[in-house]
Amino acid sequence: MLEIRNLKASVDGNPILQGIDLSVQAGEVHAIMGPNGSGKSTLAQVLAGHQAYEVDGASRVSFLGDDLLELPAEERARAGLFLAFQYPVEIAGITNASFLQAALNETRKSRGLEELDSFDFREVLEEKMKLVEMKADFADRFVNYGFSGGEKKRNEILQLAVLEPRLAILDETDSGLDIDALRIVANGVNKLRSPNRSFIVVTHYQRLLDYIVPDYVHILYKGRIVKSGTKDLALELEEKGYDWIREETAAAL
């Protein structure tokens, strides 16, 4: 599904991603952990197509057979890539419902499907809102506008549920959620797991991985994946912190 080869990216000449290799097969859940500032969000944003990052010419990313780096952000989304933002953005004056309807219809159009009118879309939306246990009035509030931190995160998962991507990248969706919300969001994600949908879950906490059990765990450090393993790696991190990773990495260099 996703093949990343030697991905390097920088901002204003400062290298941030220093050669990432990762492959994600259909149906897999990969967790990415790593200390603050190690490049997790940058990786997510680069994959989603943010223009602020200069991507090295030798980097290769293929997604469902497409050369991902060639596509503008909107086409990556239409091709089935979804990013749940660490910091979701507010858009005043546009309701959640009309925003999502526009988004879904763009994707449908690109797949040769008929666009949904407001009535049909409402039905889809209401059903998905139940999935993330969101109150109905959020449909008619402006996109993330005045939402609490946790509500914004939940709204990202609602969007994920509506857009039904092939690959979803969740960037610290768990941070800012209270215990109940964490369970609800995790349940929502688990219901969306399927043999042809993959997830990359960026998190700092083992707790989320108790709910969303990953197939693989990777540790990103200074712009590189320095260690990969199974869910046990997350438990080890929880116990030992990052110091041993720092030491190991320093020794290897």
Next chain:
Amino acid sequence: MDGLIRDDDLFATPSKRPPGVYLFVITTAEYDQMPQRDGLETAKYEGSRVERSNREAEALANREYKHGWTSDIESETIPKGLNEDIIRLISEKKGEPAWMLEWRLKAYQRFLTMPGEPTWAKVRYESPDLQDISYYSAPKKKAKLKSMDEVDPDLVATFEKLGINIEEQKRLANVAVDAVFDSVSVATTHKDILAKRGIIFCSFSEALREHPELVRKYIGSVVPQGDNYYAALNSAVFSDGSFVYIPKGVKCPMDLSTYFRINAADTGQFERTLIVADEGAEVSYLEGCTAPMRDENQLHAAVVEIVAHKNATVRYSTVQNWYAGDKDGKGGIYNFVTKRGKCQGDHSRISWTQVETGSAITWKYPSCILQGDYSVGEFYSVALTNNLQQADTGTKMLHLGRNTSSTVISKTISAGRSDSSYRGLIRVNPKAENSRSYTQCDSLLIGSECGAHTFPYIDVRNSSSSVEHEASTSKISEDQLFYCQSRGIGQEDAISMVVNGFCKEVFDHLPMEFAVEATKLLSLSLEGSVG
């Protein structure tokens, strides 16, 4: 009091379309007006402040100025030039009463004494040569038509381009043709509905013939002849316009609309609109404008006057889409318009809503004189400039009566290399005790080569009143665009989405079908705004 309200003085001294029924009249430099809907449909559009998706704009396929065509309708145009003889000729062609001619000539005399164009607005352009304009152009008169087959095929084609369907055309063309060729019998079908309630809605010329006493009583009572340079010019040479009178206690059962179109070359458009709402009356009036694409600039200098008596309410909505010139600033309309309403009676209300996307240069300040106690003035505005457009627009709220209140919401969007200014005056006179005014004035910049400016003038002369002014300027945020894009929404659509969200408070005040049109227009006008 006269001195208080001139557009010239004040700033100089700093201190769309319902499906089914759509009537328009295409004339050349003339135009006419008709009601757009019958009573049944009104209900449907009431409470139109419903949630609207800004995606109602269908495919943004045709992103260019789509009204840029011209119609080959045979017309009669008088020689270019401006002098007393021309004014006499216009008045004679229109068969006006003697007092109207006298009034025009008096305005012309005032005009001649004026130093020239106002210079305080933040716009730069080459002054139009007023001697190089023809001040009157009308379709050739023909006998009244009896059936659709007799309608000038070019006129039918014109309707088609404006998106009016055949069935409507059949119904309308007669009406419209009547209007164009024989303005005595404008809009007969709708006239019945209106006449039953004593509502007068007709061309200015017709009003002069049928209701001279009303016209005489109100013309110039809100915008005096010598108000400003272009108002004086308009008063001297105005071609035609609409006249609305709503009698005491009558709520107009449908929105009244005028569609303005400049067609002939080298002509100016100088229309005059007069709306009078008698005690307790209510009306909502819509105005739309388009013009062909021409390389030369054309002058549009209109005057709109509104009078609201005790307990009356008038809502005036405009979607202004005059041709804006091309990417390099060639051509486009000079839109120098004086619009003013007088809340004459207690508890009266006048509300202006405008969406300004067209014109090369816009100079326009729809204003309210809040004379009656407890009267209310409102101004909701979206002004968008792109490429090399320039707009200097805003409002004036003059609080004269006690307990008056005003609300101003202005949204300015600048893209390309354009320049847009909000200029607003709030004046609260000593006697206007306990008055309140609230202004919110937001600017949004797209790209780095455009400008947005705010010129508030606040003058409060008593201590029991409160005036609030809030202003903000922001750039369209990269984060917002990326967020939209990451959900599959293309960049231009993302921009128009963010912009539409920015304008929502104003669009909510537009009648439904106008709001849909405005949404589409914004998308079209933003075309090419991202590098």
